[in-house]
Amino acid sequence: MNEKLDELKKRLGEVTDLGHTGLLLEWDQQVLMPAGGSALRSDAIATLERLAHERFIADEVGQLLEDLRPYEESLEPDSDDASLIRVTRRDWEKARKVPAELRGEIAHAAATAMPVWAEARQNSDFAAFLPHLQRNTELKQRYIDCYDGEPYDILLDDYEEGMKTSEVAEVFDEMKRELVPLIEAAAANPVDDSCLQAAFPRDKQLEVNHVVLERFGYDETYWRMDEIVHPAAFSFGTTDIRITTRYGTDLESLFSTMHEFGHGLYERQVDPALDRTPLGTGVSLGLHESQSRMWENLVGRSLPFLRWLYPKLQETFSAQLGSVDVEEFYRAVNKIQPSFIRVDADQVTYNMHVILRFELEQDIVLERIALKDLPEAWNAKMKEYLGIDVPDDRRGVLQDIHWSGGGFGYFPTYSLGNVISLQIWERVREAIPDLYDQFEQGEFGALREWLGENLHRLGRKYTPQETLRRVTGSSLDAGPYLRYLQDKVGELTAAPA
Amino acid sequence: MNEKLDELKKRLGEVTDLGHTGLLLEWDQQVLMPAGGSALRSDAIATLERLAHERFIADEVGQLLEDLRPYEESLEPDSDDASLIRVTRRDWEKARKVPAELRGEIAHAAATAMPVWAEARQNSDFAAFLPHLQRNTELKQRYIDCYDGEPYDILLDDYEEGMKTSEVAEVFDEMKRELVPLIEAAAANPVDDSCLQAAFPRDKQLEVNHVVLERFGYDETYWRMDEIVHPAAFSFGTTDIRITTRYGTDLESLFSTMHEFGHGLYERQVDPALDRTPLGTGVSLGLHESQSRMWENLVGRSLPFLRWLYPKLQETFSAQLGSVDVEEFYRAVNKIQPSFIRVDADQVTYNMHVILRFELEQDIVLERIALKDLPEAWNAKMKEYLGIDVPDDRRGVLQDIHWSGGGFGYFPTYSLGNVISLQIWERVREAIPDLYDQFEQGEFGALREWLGENLHRLGRKYTPQETLRRVTGSSLDAGPYLRYLQDKVGELTAAPA
Numbered sequence: 004m005n006e007k008l009d010e011l012k013k014r015l016g017e018v019t020d021l022g023h024t025g026l027l028l029e030w031d032q033q034v035l036m037p038a039g040g041s042a043l044r045s046d047a048i049a050t051l052e053r054l055a056h057e058r059f060i061a062d063e064v065g066q067l068l069e070d071l072r073p074y075e076e077s078l079e080p081d082s083d084d085a086s087l088i089r090v091t092r093r094d095w096e097k098a099r100k101v102p103a104e105l106r107g108e109i110a111h112a113a114a115t116a117m118p119v120w121a122e123a124r125q126n127s128d129f130a131a132f133l134p135h136l137q138r139n140t141e142l143k144q145r146y147i148d149c150y151d152g153e154p155y156d157i158l159l160d161d162y163e164e165g166m167k168t169s170e171v172a173e174v175f176d177e178m179k180r181e182l183v184p185l186i187e188a189a190a191a192n193p194v195d196d197s198c199l200q201a202a203f204p205r206d207k208q209l210e211v212n213h214v215v216l217e218r219f220g221y222d223e224t225y226w227r228m229d230e231i232v233h234p235a236a237f238s239f240g241t242t243d244i245r246i247t248t249r250y251g252t253d254l255e256s257l258f259s260t261m262h263e264f265g266h267g268l269y270e271r272q273v274d275p276a277l278d279r280t281p282l283g284t285g286v287s288l289g290l291h292e293s294q295s296r297m298w299e300n301l302v303g304r305s306l307p308f309l310r311w312l313y314p315k316l317q318e319t320f321s322a323q324l325g326s327v328d329v330e331e332f333y334r335a336v337n338k339i340q341p342s343f344i345r346v347d348a349d350q351v352t353y354n355m356h357v358i359l360r361f362e363l364e365q366d367i368v369l370e371r372i373a374l375k376d377l378p379e380a381w382n383a384k385m386k387e388y389l390g391i392d393v394p395d396d397r398r399g400v401l402q403d404i405h406w407s408g409g410g411f412g413y414f415p416t417y418s419l420g421n422v423i424s425l426q427i428w429e430r431v432r433e434a435i436p437d438l439y440d441q442f443e444q445g446e447f448g449a450l451r452e453w454l455g456e457n458l459h460r461l462g463r464k465y466t467p468q469e470t471l472r473r474v475t476g477s478s479l480d481a482g483p484y485l486r487y488l489q490d491k492v493g494e495l496t497a498a499p500a
Numbered sequence: 501m502n503e504k505l506d507e508l509k510k511r512l513g514e515v516t517d518l519g520h521t522g523l524l525l526e527w528d529q530q531v532l533m534p535a536g537g538s539a540l541r542s543d544a545i546a547t548l549e550r551l552a553h554e555r556f557i558a559d560e561v562g563q564l565l566e567d568l569r570p571y572e573e574s575l576e577p578d579s580d581d582a583s584l585i586r587v588t589r590r591d592w593e594k595a596r597k598v599p600a601e602l603r604g605e606i607a608h609a610a611a612t613a614m615p616v617w618a619e620a621r622q623n624s625d626f627a628a629f630l631p632h633l634q635r636n637t638e639l640k641q642r643y644i645d646c647y648d649g650e651p652y653d654i655l656l657d658d659y660e661e662g663m664k665t666s667e668v669a670e671v672f673d674e675m676k677r678e679l680v681p682l683i684e685a686a687a688a689n690p691v692d693d694s695c696l697q698a699a700f701p702r703d704k705q706l707e708v709n710h711v712v713l714e715r716f717g718y719d720e721t722y723w724r725m726d727e728i729v730h731p732a733a734f735s736f737g738t739t740d741i742r743i744t745t746r747y748g749t750d751l752e753s754l755f756s757t758m759h760e761f762g763h764g765l766y767e768r769q770v771d772p773a774l775d776r777t778p779l780g781t782g783v784s785l786g787l788h789e790s791q792s793r794m795w796e797n798l799v800g801r802s803l804p805f806l807r808w809l810y811p812k813l814q815e816t817f818s819a820q821l822g823s824v825d826v827e828e829f830y831r832a833v834n835k836i837q838p839s840f841i842r843v844d845a846d847q848v849t850y851n852m853h854v855i856l857r858f859e860l861e862q863d864i865v866l867e868r869i870a871l872k873d874l875p876e877a878w879n880a881k882m883k884e885y886l887g888i889d890v891p892d893d894r895r896g897v898l899q900d901i902h903w904s905g906g907g908f909g910y911f912p913t914y915s916l917g918n919v920i921s922l923q924i925w926e927r928v929r930e931a932i933p934d935l936y937d938q939f940e941q942g943e944f945g946a947l948r949e950w951l952g953e954n955l956h957r958l959g960r961k962y963t964p965q966e967t968l969r970r971v972t973g974s975s976l977d978a979g980p981y982l983r984y985l986q987d988k989v990g991e992l993t994a995a996p997a
Binding site: 016017020021023024027028031035036037038039040042043044046047050051054223224225226227239240242243244245278279 | 513514517518520521524525528532533534535536537539540541543544547548551720721722723724736737739740741742775776
């Protein structure tokens with residue numbers, strides 16, 4: 004029986020190698036490839052993706068999984084081997100349901116639509132993008148037809164396995180009820196964030212980012228950080244973690260770096276025994292985002308952390324921050340204010356951007372809206388949820404890349420990450436009572452280790468829901484997150500001390 | 501019939517993508533990968549190599565080649581399609597002859613031997629390396645047994661297709677006869693190269709390298725240059741060329757950069773119609789080395805080139821070179837003096853290092869020498885050819901990496917490159933009568949274009965011999981190279997003006 008298992012692991016090792024290598028091709032293209040190489044690079048990426056997919060969905064893999072059933076049943080369900088067989092079978096059965104031809108059409112439509120979208124956004128020209136959105140939508144309907152179940156559930160499942168639309172809707176409805184009045188309260192007492200309007204030199208930002216990263220646990224034996232146009236974290240197994248950032252004149256890079264560190268740390272702390280298997284990575288986008296948001300917001304925008312970092316910031320940026328005290332800085336980086344662009348949004352309003360997209364995506368998939376009417380629907384919701392008038396489609400319906408690639412079902416995971424981050428944070432606070440004292444000393448090892456032990460090392464052994472239950476003891480629950488936001492708004496709208 | 505050809509091209513495109521991607525994994529590892537990633541990287545490289553090989557030697561490829569015979573015969577033999585079918589068939593038949601198991605053993609033995617060799621070299625401990633050399637040699641004998649022909653011819657063929665040992669021996673014997681007295685003459689009149697003993701700051705070297713590269717035709721749309729421990733050129737098709745260098749305190753990086761530029765330019769100027777096929781690369785190591793040597797020595801160490809560059813060098817390194825005139829600098833960078841290490845050797849003595857290895861490799865393969873006696877044989881030849889006593893095996897038989905990977909048959913191509921570089925140079929001089937005047941003006945476009953038109957664009961369409969014949973009108977001939985070296989030594993041993 005071990006021979007069959009070895010054979011399965013060998014095949015999965017190859018597929019993982021191909022997947023990581025395909026991702027390296029993308030990292031390289033985005034970070035440093037000479038621009039002229041892009042046409043041949045697209046071919047190479049397509050080849051790697053196709054081969055990885057073909058070798059995974061092969062009949063031989065199904066046969067091995069079938070042959071391994073008796074062995075699987077003899078194992079503890081929590082063991083690495085039982086989990087490997089179980090998860091691989093689920094992945095294999097799901098992947099087999101979509102014909103290669105449809106996959107090819109979807110990939111081709113996405114590749115065709117993306118440059119059109121980029122230009123349409125620049126020109127605020129929704130009509131130019133519309134035919135491509137139409138095509139992506141039709142293909143997604145054909146994709147949905149490959150599976151049984153509620154249409155939007157099928158899309159969600161690609162990013163947050165097992166998550167149901169109804170469950171998300173319940174959480175989001177609760178958030179909407181609570182957040183709309185919070186946003187109004189914050190708007191009535193605006194925070195002064197003028198201290199962030201200065202110009203912060205790139206080299207000094209880079210220096211500060213490295214000070215923070217090294218305290219967090221970045222170690223150049225296993226990590227790299229590079230500049231990129233669209234920041235993201237990449238990993239090629241647990242031993243090669245690459246985060247990226249972009250330097251503007253503001254301090255955005257500091258927070259975006261802590262965000263990407265959170266993603267990178269999750270991948271870095273997966274049990275190395277799971278490397279070169281489908282289990283050797285974070286379990287879902289929602290859980291992943293909970294980790295990036297935690298380091299960005301629950302650590303990085305907390306007062307105890309800033310009490311440690313701020314003296315260094317003031318020293319580094321004495322001209323910009325010399326006369327600003329830490330409480331003023333803390334309030335500025337936590338400012339809540341409605342704005343048009345999701346990726347620039349604060350912690351509270353961000354969720355309304357996501358809820359809007361979640362609702363519109365369901366309208367699209369269930370054909371409750373004509374695609375040509377999307378801009379109007381978008382703008383109406385922005386007015387309703389954030390009280391602002393969208394001036395053009397560039398700052399409205401065209402702002403995000405996701406739909407150009409047919410990525411319906413992705414957006415909700417951003418807010419699920421926020422919700423989950425606080426569910427986990429409550430456990431962290433109980434387990435490490437002096438957590439904030441540690442932050443004030445610039446100590447983050449206990450947090451890092453707790454996350455590694457309780458979440459990261461599990462990789463994809465369990466479903467996202469089971470993983471969440473193991474870490475927090477409960478299912479998805481917006482309560483802790485909403486209490487956190489209420490406290491935050493309460494602090495910010497109180498008169499400064 | 502075009503359907504079969506399209507199918508073949510699709511398969512070869514995939515194989516080429518896998519090959520380039522495997523090479524990118526190596527480039528990345530050597531240039532920037534976090535060190536901790538090396539174990540997983542080795543797995544990924546092995547996976548890519550295995551898949552590329554399997555997909556190339558597949559029965560389907562053989563069947564397509566067979567089906568395409570009538571079509572091939574209907575084409576002009578010089579056409580891209582006829583060449584593609586012809587060369588692919590030759591590659592396929594050759595690759596099929598070695599069992600996958602033996603390939604695996606060879607790769608594994610090389611991977612095992614390399615770190616042992618590295619440590620043995622450091623400790624000058626030949627006995628520690630001997631068992632691995634033994635193993636590599638046994639495996640090479642089994643590899644040779646897969647083919648018909650003279651044993652050393654079979655090894656040469658892997659690096660210089662179609663080249664015969666007897667042909668190399670004839671050329672090398674002629675070189676030996678001519679070079680030994682030249683080396684003695686140079687030793688009797690040593691050049692003063694004290695001006696090169698200064699310390700040249702890295703950042704200024706980098707600046708000068710870029711000035712030179714940009715004049716040569718380096719364009720950051722298609723090229724990169726990075727730092728690396730062992731400089732080499734990498735390419736992933738014609739549109740992504742990456743050269744590398746290493747900065748010491750001397751000016752070695754300047755010449756090594758021009759060398760790697762020569763390799764890179766060859767790949768850059770292959771006909772883009774040959775991209776994603778086995779034809780889309782330089783034809784052999786010897787032809788490739790002719791290009792690197794040409795830019796390093798025939799351009800970079802020429803007086804006309806230095807007349808253009810030297811004022812910039814003097815300006816950049818005024819403390820080091822301010823009181824040195826261009827003729828003195830020219831003589832210093834062309835100094836001929838026997839030394840122990842091949843990679844540091846001058847233009848003349850370099851060939852004796854290669855001839856020594858060529859002779860010893862034949863002795864090994866034909867079992868005319870016991871491996872344990874190699875150090876003694878090495879040292880005796882060094883004494884005979886260069887008149888120097890090797891002090892230890894680190895500076896003797898252990899200096900090069902090649903044998904640790906079983907790379908017998910590679911060394912001769914270095915000197916073949918020197919020989920060929922001058923055969924081509926004679927044609928260049930005829931075609932561009934004012935070549936040296938152009939160099940004095942810092943103009944290299946005519947040379948670059950002539951090489952592109954007459955050599956580079958051909959890629960692997962023809963055999964190395966046929967390629968050489970098409971470019972120069974003749975077969976391998978040491979005459980031009982020996983005349984060049986005689987002139988050079990004559991100049992250097994004459995009293996300075």
